[in-house]
Amino acid sequence: MDFIAILSIFVLACFVGYYVVWSVTPALHTPLMAVTNAISSVIIVGALIAAAASGSPAAKWLGLAAVVLASVNIFGGFAVTERMLAMYKKKEKKG
Amino acid sequence: MEHVSSTPVVGHLAAAPAWAMLAYLVSGVLFILALRGLSSPESSRAGNRFGMIGMLIAVITTIVTHSLANIAEIGIAIAIGGAIGYIVAQRIAMTAMPQLVAAFHSLVGLAAVLVGVAAYLNPEAFGILDTTGQIFKGSRIELGLGVAIGAITFSGSVIAFLKLNGNMSGAPILLPGRHILNLGVLAGILVLVAIFGRETPELFWAILILSFAIGFLLIIPIGGADMPVVVSMLNSYSGWAAAAMGFTLQNTAMIITGALVGSSGAILSYIMCKAMNRSFISVIAGGFGAEASAGPAAKTDRPWKRGSADDAAFILKNAEKVIIVPGYGMAVSQAQHTLREMGDVLKKEGVEVKYAIHPVAGRMPGHMNVLLAEANVPYDEVFELEDINSEFAQADVAFVIGANDVTNPAAQTDKSSPIYGMPVLEVWKAKTVLFVKRSMGGVGYAGVDNDVFYMDNTMMLLGDAKKMTDEIVKGLAH
Numbered sequence: 001m002d003f004i005a006i007l008s009i010f011v012l013a014c015f016v017g018y019y020v021v022w023s024v025t026p027a028l029h030t031p032l033m034a035v036t037n038a039i040s041s042v043i044i045v046g047a048l049i050a051a052a053a054s055g056s057p058a059a060k061w062l063g064l065a066a067v068v069l070a071s072v073n074i075f076g077g078f079a080v081t082e083r084m085l086a087m088y089k090k091k092e093k094k095g
Numbered sequence: 096m097e098h099v100s101s102t103p104v105v106g107h108l109a110a111a112p113a114w115a116m117l118a119y120l121v122s123g124v125l126f127i128l129a130l131r132g133l134s135s136p137e138s139s140r141a142g143n144r145f146g147m148i149g150m151l152i153a154v155i156t157t158i159v160t161h162s163l164a165n166i167a168e169i170g171i172a173i174a175i176g177g178a179i180g181y182i183v184a185q186r187i188a189m190t191a192m193p194q195l196v197a198a199f200h201s202l203v204g205l206a207a208v209l210v211g212v213a214a215y216l217n218p219e220a221f222g223i224l225d226t227t228g229q230i231f232k233g234s235r236i237e238l239g240l241g242v243a244i245g246a247i248t249f250s251g252s253v254i255a256f257l258k259l260n261g262n263m264s265g266a267p268i269l270l271p272g273r274h275i276l277n278l279g280v281l282a283g284i285l286v287l288v289a290i291f292g293r294e295t296p297e298l299f300w301a302i303l304i305l306s307f308a309i310g311f312l313l314i315i316p317i318g319g320a321d322m323p324v325v326v327s328m329l330n331s332y333s334g335w336a337a338a339a340m341g342f343t344l345q346n347t348a349m350i351i352t353g354a355l356v357g358s359s360g361a362i363l364s365y366i367m368c369k370a371m372n373r374s375f376i377s378v379i380a381g382g383f384g385a386e387a388s389a390g391p392a393a394k395t396d397r398p399w400k401r402g403s404a405d406d407a408a409f410i411l412k413n414a415e416k417v418i419i420v421p422g423y424g425m426a427v428s429q430a431q432h433t434l435r436e437m438g439d440v441l442k443k444e445g446v447e448v449k450y451a452i453h454p455v456a457g458r459m460p461g462h463m464n465v466l467l468a469e470a471n472v473p474y475d476e477v478f479e480l481e482d483i484n485s486e487f488a489q490a491d492v493a494f495v496i497g498a499n500d501v502t503n504p505a506a507q508t509d510k511s512s513p514i515y516g517m518p519v520l521e522v523w524k525a526k527t528v529l530f531v532k533r534s535m536g537g538v539g540y541a542g543v544d545n546d547v548f549y550m551d552n553t554m555m556l557l558g559d560a561k562k563m564t565d566e567i568v569k570g571l572a573h
Binding site for chain 2: 003006009010011013014016017018020021022023024025026027028029030031032033034035036037038039040041042043044045046047048049050051052053054055056058059060062063064065066067068069070071072073074075076077078079080081082083084085086087088089090091
């Protein structure tokens, strides 16, 4: 992929982000932060590449450390979002 | 953008199989759906699942195309991190959510820095070497920006965490000449990135060190009450850091996610600033709380009425409609459960109970909503400022608990007030205002007196928010 193709994806994704985030209900802004936290740990992709590569032991260990950090975030972020979202309940209908 | 056209099709990434590129695209789309789900509580949990699946796809794709050889080590690393994250997520108290989010941001920032350094040390593995054995110029700029944003996110989030967690005073720390210092450092970083893009690879380390420093410098002058903006801003940065790394790795999932998270944090910062009627620049410049409280505290000896819990219980019981206004003080004293009990008792008595939330109540966007949800308050009883403000005039009681500045009429009437122009909850329009507050001495973070305290229809309930609510619940029982 050349730079322009990547830039196009980036710019379009910014617009998608803009419209999607404005449609998030304010009541869920805290879960929004928690889940964006979790998904921004997709940086684990870079960490995995570094951890897998031969050639530089230092880079490999840095990669593994980054895998640990990103995993904390991924598991922690999704789990805490799940926990919060489970708490949002509607009024019970009185029968 | 000449460096771009010179990108030859060599290296691992350019050679990534088509299926892998499609898989990354799919996970990017799933992340979009994860955020889309949050448009309503009903769809939100499905959205979260989409996010998890997206992450799983991205991780598996990367492992299959790159890391199969080291699968054991990587498995252990994921297991360690995953266990820590999961346990923390299960144990954390909902009131500590702002700290947790700040801590998570710092991890994303640090991970971005580590990945950036690894790419710098072993560029071949990332497929960013040109034919002469140098890192592509474009990739160097992306790397420089990536580690810079990552480092700022890390050190800034650490400070935000320390302030939110109470390890560090929430009061702004003001260095002399900080604006010039900060602008100088920021400009320095940009210049270094530009030079690093052209030559002198050693500058990489200088960029890193300066960026760690500016993260600290930017956040220490910002006061506790401005934290909603700071946390949102750091959220945004963590996204841009991921996006910059995505450019280096030419990875669609990372770029889409980075853009989503970046815009999400930026929008939240904007909403928070607007709710305080302050410009983003003034929040970032910092020092709000300090300057205001340093001014002459014009304490008047105006008369005010003090009520007991029993008085409050009597008034609440005889009301037809009660609007509860929670603020940070409710979170501090963990009063949300007792408050919900009070609401339940009132509802049994046939009183209509609603909750009104100001966007900046608490220490992060949506903080109050989560706490009320935790206490089992149904979300359809909880309303945002613009949806409920017109209802105060028909309410018998406005029950303000742990909020102050967000109910101050000076924001509408007094042009000299530091909070003038900020949208406020018009609690004073209710027949009676019950104002739970620790003491009469303290003023809100803006350091301004609140006229509501002295109005004829206001009864001050002085004491700890939780204890006072507890006593009111007891008072309602008899």
